[in-house]
Amino acid sequence: MIGFVIKRILGAIPTVLLVSITVFLLIRSIPGDPAEIMLGEAADPASIAAFRAELGLDKPLPVQFVLWAKHVLHGDLGQSIFLNQPVASLVWQRLLLSASIILIAVGIATVIAVAAGLFAAWQQDKLGDIAVVTVATFGLSLPSFWIGLLLLLVFGIKFGWLPVVGYVSFSDDPSRAWQYLVLPVATLVIVEVGVLTRMARASAVEVLRLEYITHARAKGLSEFAVLFRHALPNAFAPTLTMVGLVIGTLLGGIAVVETVFTLPGLGRLIVEAIYARDYPVVQGCLLVIAIAYVLVNLVVDLLYPIFDPRIALE
Amino acid sequence: MTARLDSRSRLRLLAGGLLGAIVLALSIVAIFWTPLDPNRLDVLHRLNAPDIRNLFGTDEFGRDVLSRAMTGGTTSLTVAILTVAAAIAVGSTIGFLTGFFRGWTDRLVMILNDTLLAFPGILLALGLSAVMGPRKYGTVLALSVAYTPKVMRVVRGTVMSLREREYIEASRALGNGPVYTLVRHIVPNAVAPIAVLATAMFGWAILMESALSFLGLGVPPPAATWGNMLATARPYLTSAPWLSVIPGMLIAATLLSVNLLGDSLRDWLDPRM
Numbered sequence: 001m002i003g004f005v006i007k008r009i010l011g012a013i014p015t016v017l018l019v020s021i022t023v024f025l026l027i028r029s030i031p032g033d034p035a036e037i038m039l040g041e042a043a044d045p046a047s048i049a050a051f052r053a054e055l056g057l058d059k060p061l062p063v064q065f066v067l068w069a070k071h072v073l074h075g076d077l078g079q080s081i082f083l084n085q086p087v088a089s090l091v092w093q094r095l096l097l098s099a100s101i102i103l104i105a106v107g108i109a110t111v112i113a114v115a116a117g118l119f120a121a122w123q124q125d126k127l128g129d130i131a132v133v134t135v136a137t138f139g140l141s142l143p144s145f146w147i148g149l150l151l152l153l154v155f156g157i158k159f160g161w162l163p164v165v166g167y168v169s170f171s172d173d174p175s176r177a178w179q180y181l182v183l184p185v186a187t188l189v190i191v192e193v194g195v196l197t198r199m200a201r202a203s204a205v206e207v208l209r210l211e212y213i214t215h216a217r218a219k220g221l222s223e224f225a226v227l228f229r230h231a232l233p234n235a236f237a238p239t240l241t242m243v244g245l246v247i248g249t250l251l252g253g254i255a256v257v258e259t260v261f262t263l264p265g266l267g268r269l270i271v272e273a274i275y276a277r278d279y280p281v282v283q284g285c286l287l288v289i290a291i292a293y294v295l296v297n298l299v300v301d302l303l304y305p306i307f308d309p310r311i312a313l314e
Numbered sequence: 315m316t317a318r319l320d321s322r323s324r325l326r327l328l329a330g331g332l333l334g335a336i337v338l339a340l341s342i343v344a345i346f347w348t349p350l351d352p353n354r355l356d357v358l359h360r361l362n363a364p365d366i367r368n369l370f371g372t373d374e375f376g377r378d379v380l381s382r383a384m385t386g387g388t389t390s391l392t393v394a395i396l397t398v399a400a401a402i403a404v405g406s407t408i409g410f411l412t413g414f415f416r417g418w419t420d421r422l423v424m425i426l427n428d429t430l431l432a433f434p435g436i437l438l439a440l441g442l443s444a445v446m447g448p449r450k451y452g453t454v455l456a457l458s459v460a461y462t463p464k465v466m467r468v469v470r471g472t473v474m475s476l477r478e479r480e481y482i483e484a485s486r487a488l489g490n491g492p493v494y495t496l497v498r499h500i501v502p503n504a505v506a507p508i509a510v511l512a513t514a515m516f517g518w519a520i521l522m523e524s525a526l527s528f529l530g531l532g533v534p535p536p537a538a539t540w541g542n543m544l545a546t547a548r549p550y551l552t553s554a555p556w557l558s559v560i561p562g563m564l565i566a567a568t569l570l571s572v573n574l575l576g577d578s579l580r581d582w583l584d585p586r587m
Contacts (some may be wrong), residue, residue, distance in 0.1 A: 018429040023441075030445050130322070137577070141569035143521055145528050145544055146562030149551065153559075157552050164551070252434030256525050260548065271529050274444040286441050290433050297432075 005302060012298045019290045020072070024065050027283045033057075072287070078280035087284035091266065095288060098258070098265035101181060102250045105188035110243055113193050114236065117200025118227055121208055121235070132197065139194025144253065148187040148260035155183060167263050184261045192246050199242040204235040237307040244300035248293045323581045330574025337568050341387035348381035353536050361554040371556045374546065382538040383560055389539045393454055394519035398512055400458035405465025406508055413473030414496050430463040439522055440531065448534040453526055457519055468511050472504045506583045513579055517572035524565050540565045
């Protein structure tokens with residue numbers, strides 16, 4: 001088990017390195033001279049040259065990468081051009097908001113999906129199953145930004161229960177902060193619960209066919225015990241992998257939801273930085289999100305043997 | 315390996331086909347004709363509620379929402395079709411070759427592929443569109459680069475399991491060359507998983523294109539797409555809610571159709587799933 005954990009953790013290191021190189025090259029492949037873009041067209045050649053030297057742009061590409069990586073390892077992601085702040089602290093503040101929305105939403109969606117999936121598998125091909133699958137397929141087809149707008153329309157404008165624009169952070173006013181998070185979290189739950197439910201149902205259907213379930217029933221266990229004590233742990237493992245994928249999709253796609261609800265999260269930051277051509281910020285966001293995704297997958301891999309111990313033995 | 319569909323599958327196929335046909339028909343008709351000029355400004359009829367002249371109302375510039383939704387469909391479907399075609403063409407070519415011939419090129423390509431797969435797809439598309447700037451074909455390129463690694467992995471996996479089958483060995487034993495074996499025996503057997511993947515990818519491409527356009531990083535205005543129509547609808551949520559409802563409904567209808575058709579396709583090709 002410990003060998004498995006160490007192997008997985010070491011295995012993530014090359015991925016992180018390759019991901020960093022990709023992010024670095026992606027930003028470098030933007031047409032035009034970064035120094036010129038940052039200083040504007042009106043800048044004189046001397047100050048452009050000085051700025052190029054400051055950024056290390058006069059050195060060969062591999063050297064530039066090593067310099068950049070060294071800074072990153074020291075927690076220095078560079079300086080934002082327009083916001084005049086270190087990228088690292090900027091990204092960190094925004095990441096906290098985005099990550100809490102995503103994790104709360106995925107947590108709620110997983111609980112609903114596992115319950116609904118288990119129920120549907122138990123009722124396989126009966127009315128309850130058909131209803132769950134139909135609702136899940138509808139959910140799968142809803143774009144988050146549209147659901148967000150509709151929720152705003154109904155709960156923000158029609159009923160006036162929740163605020164429509166703006167954001168108050170938890171450190172400023174905890175009693176009001178949650179009101180700004182209800183709709184974004186609800187949006188993500190609605191959008192992601194479908195895919196998770198379908199996955200949970202599919203793996204529960206597989207598990208319920210197995211002989212040990214028949215055996216558990218033959219022992220006279222209640223259906224509740226059969227489903228939750230015996231079927232759930234085995235059926236949950238594939239769903240967990242899907243949870244990792246969903247978190248990844250949301251890490252990348254959170255920008256649209258934050259745009260709908262005017263939330264100052266990481267997604268908004270990257271989009272605004274792209275508009276403003278604030279490339280150090282774009283680079284920092286891409287790197288942090290990509291590494292976060294690698295880590296999420298690592299955590300999923302490490303949790304997997306808890307639900308399916310066969311994996312660690314291989 | 316195909317099977318007759320049961321009644322539920324047939325219902326899904328019918329519903330998905332019908333929805334898809336409506337969206338497709340609107341988008342194709344829009345190439346030749348729309349009720350009104352989708353880009354004509356009409357300040358006297360700004361933010362008009364749906365009526366007989368403008369069935370879906372008008373937007374903040376007095377443009378006809380139905381006409382814009384129709385041409386938006388043309389754009390979105392074109393982008394999605396091109397994206398899927400490019401990703402399937404490039405991804406499966408590389409997947410067939412590396413999966414069949416293996417060797418160090420395969421290992422090298424796999425490292426590159428796994429690196430790209432380590433990014434959430436939309437993030438990669440976001441980064442690439444930052445590099446290229448908002449352009450219609452830039453969006454196609456960004457999305458196809460984001461999806462090619464997925465295709466490659468599926469195709470390579472399929473090829474690797476197929477090449478161990480006995481009929482491939484038989485083809486070799488008959489003295490057929492590797493290229494003949496690949497094209498004659500492996501490619502046809504890999505069509506089914508590629509078709510299932512292509513259907514799913516078409517849905518993702520529609521969604522991603524809408525998301526990028528919604529963020530202002532996809533197809534640029536004044537061209538209408540469902541995504542950028544929703545983006546401009548946000549400030550008029552109170553005064554003109556139809557602006558937020560209609561484009562989203564079309565995206566959802568398209569995705570629902572793709573999901574239903576995809577499920578039917580999978581049932582038909584592989585009844586065990």
